[in-house]
Amino acid sequence: MANVRIRSLTKRFGGKTPTTAIDDLDLAIEEGEFLVLLGPSGCGKTTTLRCIAGLETAEEGAISFGERAVFDASRSINVPPNKRNIGMVFQSYALWPHMTVRKNIGYPLRTRRVKRDQAAQWIDDVAALVDTTPLLDRYPAQLSGGQQQRIALARGLVARPELVLFDEPLSNLDARLRDQVRTEIHELHGRLGFTAVYVTHDQVEALALGDRLAIMRSGALEQLAPPDVIFEEPATEYVAGFIGMGNRLVFERHDGAWWLDGERVDGDLDGIAAGSTTVVARTRPEDLDLLEPGRDGAGPGALAFPVTVLDAAFGGRHLDVAVTTGTTRLLGRIDAGERGGWPRTLERERHAVATVKPRDLAFYDGDDRLVSGVGRAVGAGV
Amino acid sequence: MATQAAPRPAALPWLRLDRLLTRLGLIAFICAIGYLTIVPLIRLQYLALKNGAHSYSDAYTRTGWWQTVRWTVELGLGSLAIALVVGTGLAWAAHSLPPRLSLLRVIPILPIVIPAVSSVLGWAFLLSPHPGYLNQLLRLLPWWHGFDGPFDIYTVPWIIIITGLALASFIYLFVSSGFENINGELIEAAQVGGSSRAGVFFRVVLPLLRPSLVYGAGVALLLGLGQFTAPLLLGRSRIISVLTTDMFFATQQIPPDYGLAAAIGSPLLVFGIFILFMNRVLLGDNTRFITHGGKGGFRQSAPGSKSAAAVIVLYGLLSTVLPILALVFVSLSRFWTGDVHFNRLTLGTWRTVTTQSGVMPAIWNSVWLSLAAVAITLPVGFIAATLLRKRREHRIAAPVLDFIVAMPLSIPAVIFGVGFLMTYTARPLVLYGTRWVLILVYVTLMIPFSTRMQLGAMAALGDAYTEASRASGAGPLRTNFQIVMPLLRPAFGGAAALMFVLLTHEFAASLLVRAPTINVMGTILYDYYENGIYPLVACISLIMVGVTTAGVVAAMVLGGGSDAFKRL
Numbered sequence A: 001m002a003n004v005r006i007r008s009l010t011k012r013f014g015g016k017t018p019t020t021a022i023d024d025l026d027l028a029i030e031e032g033e034f035l036v037l038l039g040p041s042g043c044g045k046t047t048t049l050r051c052i053a054g055l056e057t058a059e060e061g062a063i064s065f066g067e068r069a070v071f072d073a074s075r076s077i078n079v080p081p082n083k084r085n086i087g088m089v090f091q092s093y094a095l096w097p098h099m100t101v102r103k104n105i106g107y108p109l110r111t112r113r114v115k116r117d118q119a120a121q122w123i124d125d126v127a128a129l130v131d132t133t134p135l136l137d138r139y140p141a142q143l144s145g146g147q148q149q150r151i152a153l154a155r156g157l158v159a160r161p162e163l164v165l166f167d168e169p170l171s172n173l174d175a176r177l178r179d180q181v182r183t184e185i186h187e188l189h190g191r192l193g194f195t196a197v198y199v200t201h202d203q204v205e206a207l208a209l210g211d212r213l214a215i216m217r218s219g220a221l222e223q224l225a226p227p228d229v230i231f232e233e234p235a236t237e238y239v240a241g242f243i244g245m246g247n248r249l250v251f252e253r254h255d256g257a258w259w260l261d262g263e264r265v266d267g268d269l270d271g272i273a274a275g276s277t278t279v280v281a282r283t284r285p286e287d288l289d290l291l292e293p294g295r296d297g298a299g300p301g302a303l304a305f306p307v308t309v310l311d312a313a314f315g316g317r318h319l320d321v322a323v324t325t326g327t328t329r330l331l332g333r334i335d336a337g338e339r340g341g342w343p344r345t346l347e348r349e350r351h352a353v354a355t356v357k358p359r360d361l362a363f364y365d366g367d368d369r370l371v372s373g374v375g376r377a378v379g380a381g382v
Numbered sequence B: 001m002a003t004q005a006a007p008r009p010a011a012l013p014w015l016r017l018d019r020l021l022t023r024l025g026l027i028a029f030i031c032a033i034g035y036l037t038i039v040p041l042i043r044l045q046y047l048a049l050k051n052g053a054h055s056y057s058d059a060y061t062r063t064g065w066w067q068t069v070r071w072t073v074e075l076g077l078g079s080l081a082i083a084l085v086v087g088t089g090l091a092w093a094a095h096s097l098p099p100r101l102s103l104l105r106v107i108p109i110l111p112i113v114i115p116a117v118s119s120v121l122g123w124a125f126l127l128s129p130h131p132g133y134l135n136q137l138l139r140l141l142p143w144w145h146g147f148d149g150p151f152d153i154y155t156v157p158w159i160i161i162i163t164g165l166a167l168a169s170f171i172y173l174f175v176s177s178g179f180e181n182i183n184g185e186l187i188e189a190a191q192v193g194g195s196s197r198a199g200v201f202f203r204v205v206l207p208l209l210r211p212s213l214v215y216g217a218g219v220a221l222l223l224g225l226g227q228f229t230a231p232l233l234l235g236r237s238r239i240i241s242v243l244t245t246d247m248f249f250a251t252q253q254i255p256p257d258y259g260l261a262a263a264i265g266s267p268l269l270v271f272g273i274f275i276l277f278m279n280r281v282l283l284g285d286n287t288r289f290i291t292h293g294g295k296g297g298f299r300q301s302a303p304g305s306k307s308a309a310a311v312i313v314l315y316g317l318l319s320t321v322l323p324i325l326a327l328v329f330v331s332l333s334r335f336w337t338g339d340v341h342f343n344r345l346t347l348g349t350w351r352t353v354t355t356q357s358g359v360m361p362a363i364w365n366s367v368w369l370s371l372a373a374v375a376i377t378l379p380v381g382f383i384a385a386t387l388l389r390k391r392r393e394h395r396i397a398a399p400v401l402d403f404i405v406a407m408p409l410s411i412p413a414v415i416f417g418v419g420f421l422m423t424y425t426a427r428p429l430v431l432y433g434t435r436w437v438l439i440l441v442y443v444t445l446m447i448p449f450s451t452r453m454q455l456g457a458m459a460a461l462g463d464a465y466t467e468a469s470r471a472s473g474a475g476p477l478r479t480n481f482q483i484v485m486p487l488l489r490p491a492f493g494g495a496a497a498l499m500f501v502l503l504t505h506e507f508a509a510s511l512l513v514r515a516p517t518i519n520v521m522g523t524i525l526y527d528y529y530e531n532g533i534y535p536l537v538a539c540i541s542l543i544m545v546g547v548t549t550a551g552v553v554a555a556m557v558l559g560g561g562s563d564a565f566k567r568l
Ligand SMILES: Nc1ncnc2c1ncn2[C@@H]1O[C@H](COP(=O)(O)OP(=O)(O)O)[C@@H](O)[C@H]1O
Pocket: A013, A014, A015, A019, A020, A021, A039, A040, A041, A042, A043, A044, A045, A046, A047, A048
C-alpha cells in the first residue's frame, strides 16, 4: 500500500456562502514520501487532508491507497476513517482528557486488537521515541503544550500506520519548541519511513520537512515540486509570493532603457526579456541591498535604481527597511553594519540606491509563467 | 470518471449492507419518535375532523367559547408581560450582585424547581379571600378592613400574576445564560466607551440577546397559553376557564368527548407549531448558538449593588418562600381555617400521611415512573443528538428529527395527555390502565429536554475528540462508548436530574392519562384538593418539593451542577 493517489477530487461546502474547498485536485504521493501541503489559510489544505482521512466526504473524484480504493464518488465507495489504517496528528492535539497518556497512546492499538503485551511494548517504544516515558501515567490536562504535542505524535505513530496525516501540528507551539519538534518529526520520518502528508502554512516548516511541497491555491495545486525547486523556481508569482519573494518589480523597456515605475534602472535585462518590453520579477528582502547615493558598490551586472526610505527597523544583525520607488513598495533586509555606519542612519525620507542581482530574481512573463528562476538568470550583461 | 476498471475490493458488499442497515435503523428511530410525538396529535385531529368536523363546529359555537379564548389570550399575554419585565429585571439584578452574594443567583431558578401545583396551592392558602394568611395580615392594616379581601386569588388577574411570576424564571434563564455567551470584551468595550452599567445592559446586552430573547418570549408565551395548573386549581370557583382546562373538562364529562377536546386544543397546537417554525427561521441552525462562548460573561467592574440583592430576595420571598411557608402552616393545622395558632399546630397530618389511601403508592409511582422514563429518554436523546450533530450527513432526516423532537416542547402537555389517552385506549397498542402509558407520556414530554441538553454538551465538546478516535481506527460504537459517553458524563447527570425533577412535578398530562388505580403525586394531590382535605394536600405538596429537592441535589452531586438548568 501506502502510495496515495488522488484523482479529480472536488469538495464543496454548502451553507450561506457556498465554497469549493477542493477544486478538481490531482495528486500522487509516493510510498515513504513526506509530502507537505502548503498554502495560505482557507486554500483547502485541511479539507484535502480530511478527505484523505475519510473525515470529510468529497462530491467527486477518487482516492486510493496503493491498490485499494478508499474513496470513489462514481462507484459510491467511501471507506470510513477507522478502516483506512492511518495515523493522524491534529492541530488541537485532541488528546482525550479522561484517559491517561498511556491509554491515549494505546488507543489505536486497542482498536486494532493488538495483543496486550505487544501493545505495552509498542507504547513504551513510541514513548521513548518521542521522549515522553515519564509522562505515561499522567492525564493530558497535567501536561504542557509541547508535551501534549509529543503525545499526539506518539498516538499517531504507535500503530505503525503506513500513512500518517498531520494538520498544522506545530502551530500551537511557541517558536523555540516548534523548531525542536519539527526536527524530531523529521528524524522520526527518517527512522520509521512512513508515508506522510503534512499540512502547514509555514514555509520554513514546509521547506525543512518536505520531500516535495504541494503549493495549494483555492483548492487546486499551483505547484508540486521538491523544496529546492520551489525555492529557486517558483512556477508562478503566487508561489513566489508565498515562498518569501514578497518584492514585486515590474520592469518596462522604452526610450532605449529599462524603467521601474518611472525610475530609470541602471543595468540590462535584454537577455531575459528576450524581445518583450515588460518583465515581472520577484525577489526576497534578503536579496535587495541598499547603497548610499553616489557610492559605488553594486556588484557587476547588478540592477540599480533610486528609492526613498519609508521606514527602517533594527533587527540585530540586520535592518528591515521599507522603501518606495514610484508607487512600488519594496522590503529590504540589509546588513546592519557597524554602529555609526551609513545603514544605521536610514530613516524616513532618506534617499538610497537599491541594488539587486539578476541571479537573485525570478522572472515572469505577461502570463504569469516563469521565464527564469533564481540563480539561472542568463545573459544579464555581465 | 472511473478511468481505472480496477477490480472491486472485497470489502465493498459489506460496506453497502452496513450503510443500508444504518439507513434502516435511522428510519426506524425516526418512526419510533414520530409515533410518540406526532401520532397522538394526528389521532386527535382525525377525531375532531370526523363527521364533517362537527367537533369543531360544536366547540366553537358553545356558549362561553369566546370568553374562554379571551381568558386564554389574557393569560398568555399578561403573564408574558409580567415574565419579561420581572425576568429581565432579575437578570439585571443578578449581574449587579456584589461578588460575595453571587450565590443569590440561584434564587430566580427556584420556581422551576418547585412543583407548580405546590406553589399555586401555597398562593391559594396565602390569598384566599377570607382565610388567606396574607389577606388576614393585610386586614390588620388600618386602611383595609371587612370580612374578606383585600385580594382574591380566585380571579383572572391573580392567575395571570402567579403564572407570570413563575414564567419569569424562564426569561431569567434565557437572559442570564445569554450573558455568559457574550464576549466579555464586547461589554468592557462599551464600558470603556463611557456607558454606565445600566446603559451597557439595556443598550448593548439586551440587543445582542435579541434573537434568544425573542425565542425565550415565544416559549414563555406558549407556556402561558398552555398553562393548566393555575387556571384549574384557582379558576374553579368562579368558573374561569382557559383552553387547556376546557379540554380537560371535555374529557371528564360523561361520556368523554375527545373530539371536542381536540377541537378546543387546536388553536394551541397551531400556535405551537408556528412558534416552532419561527424559532427555526429566527435562529437558523441552532447548533451554532449552543456552543460555549469562550471567556464570556461579565467581570465585576463596579461594586455590586445592595438593592439588586434586595430585588432578588424579594422575588424569592414571593415566588418561593411565602407559598412554602403557607404550605407548612396548613400542613401543621388540623383544618385550614386561616387562623394562625402556634400552640395548636400538630404533626397529626404528617404522622398519618403515609397511611392515607393511595399516598404512598403515588409517591413510589412518581419516583419509579420518572426514573424509568429518564432511563429510556437519556439514550433516546443521545441518539437523537448524535444524529442532529451530523446535520450535513442527514440532510433530510436531521430536519425531520429536529422537528419531531422539538414538538413536545411547543405543544401544551394537556394536548399530549388527551392525545395519549386517545392513542393508547385504541389499537394497535392498548396500554391504558397500565403504567406504560405514563412512562410513554413522560418519555415523550422529556425527549426535547434530553436531546437539547445532550446536543448542547456535544457541541461544546466539539468534533476533534471523536475524529481523533475514528482516525485511530475506532468505529462509531467504540467511539461513542469509550470517548463520547465518558466525556459527556456530567451532561448525562445534569440531564437526568433535570428530567427527574420535571417529571416528579408533572401534573397536566398525568391527570389525563392516569387510570383510576394508578396515581402519581400530582394526581393524588388533585384528588384530595377536590375533596377539600387541605392539610393533607399541603403535606403532599411539601413531599413533592422534597422529592424534587432530592433530584436537584443529585444533579449537583452528579456534576451537572447549576449549569444543568442553563443548558436548556
Ligand atoms: N465545515 C465547513 N463548512 C463550510 N465551509 C468550510 C468548512 N470547512 C472548510 N470550509 C471552507 O473551505 C475552504 C477551505 O478550508 P480549509 O480546508 O480549512 O482551509 P485551510 O486548511 O487551507 O486553511 C475555506 O474557504 C473554508 O471556509
